[in-house]
């Protein structure tokens with residue numbers, strides 16, 4: 527198994543670190559445009575292998591796509607992160623060019639790979655990859671729901687005083703401060719609806735905190751988060767390479783599912799060796815569907831920027 531992570535920055539390196547610790551691949555390529563940067567991070571990580579006891583061989587390269595040849599999964603994290611006060615959407619101008627050229631280079635050497643897009647604004651970057659790569663739709667996934675659902679579980683666990691591992695809670699919609707939809711009415715604490723234990727006020731607080739989870743961390747840290755994003759991405763990689771058939775929300779192409787078409791949005795999917803294998807219909811309520819449609823409108827407006835700027 528060979529996996530490539532593009533972008534050796536905060537998220538890419540953390541994702542690579544998680545992949546190595548879990549030994550998800552024999553060979554892991556870390557690629558960055560910055561001279562020597564990925565090489566350095568790869569050597570640093572390899573020097574943990576004697577301590578952490580993993581056998582994955584990590585190799586860092588500077589823009590050498592030949593080294594990524596025949597990767598089964600490629601994670602794209604290259605691009606600018608936001609600064610405090612910015613939205614993810616403000617990154618579109620710079621990151622669209624980066625994601626498009628990276629995807630073209632990746633496909634020259636791994637034409638049948640599975641791509642996981644992390645770069646922001648994720649929903650639109652994933653749509654760009656869908657429109658330009660020519661890969662089957664099941665082989666293109668956006669990372670957002672894995673992270674946002676983990677954050678949702680964190681905030682729920684804080685309020686409930688419980689283990690996040692005992693929670694089932696899912697975020698769908700877009701991966702944006704206003705487009706995320708934490709499905710609190712569907713969330714359970716070991717099969718019992720969390721709404722039985724939380725006031726309306728508490729529920730509202732948890733939903734709002736989840737939606738701005740990334741912005742809150744960006745304000746605290748000065749750049750966006752990486753531990754949970756890196757772990758969330760590696761979680762998706764694991765489900766794919768181990769063919770786990772895990773049900774988790776990911777950014778995928780919708781063709782009528784959840785009432786939307788010609789768009790990438792975050793919905794529950796089954797993940798396995800073929801990428802996303804099935805979209806699961808959660809039978810959301812009319813109110814939830816109306817919110818989902820609003821998120822779709824906002825994401826579609828961003829996707830239009832790709833058309834107007836001739837990226838697609």
Ligand SMILES: NC(=O)C1=CN([C@@H]2O[C@H](COP(=O)(O)OP(=O)(O)OC[C@H]3O[C@@H](n4cnc5c(N)ncnc54)[C@H](O)[C@@H]3O)[C@@H](O)[C@H]2O)C=CC1
Nearest residue numbers: 533535536537558559604605606607644645646648669755
């Ligand atoms: N989807 C999600 O849930 C999340 C998305 N993100 C996004 O992931 C991206 C990366 O974030 P960080 O790792 O924190 O940023 P970072 O600045 O630490 O790392 C980005 C790396 O990309 C590299 N890069 C830039 N252009 C490149 C190119 N053409 N080819 C190869 N490498 C290139 C840079 O040299 C840098 O090392 C950002 O767009 C951020 O907004 C971050 C967290 C969560």
Ligand SMILES: O=C([O-])CC(=O)C(=O)O
Nearest residue numbers: 608614740741744750751
């Ligand atoms: O907040 C950001 O810009 C990075 C990101 O997508 C997240 O951490 O959710």
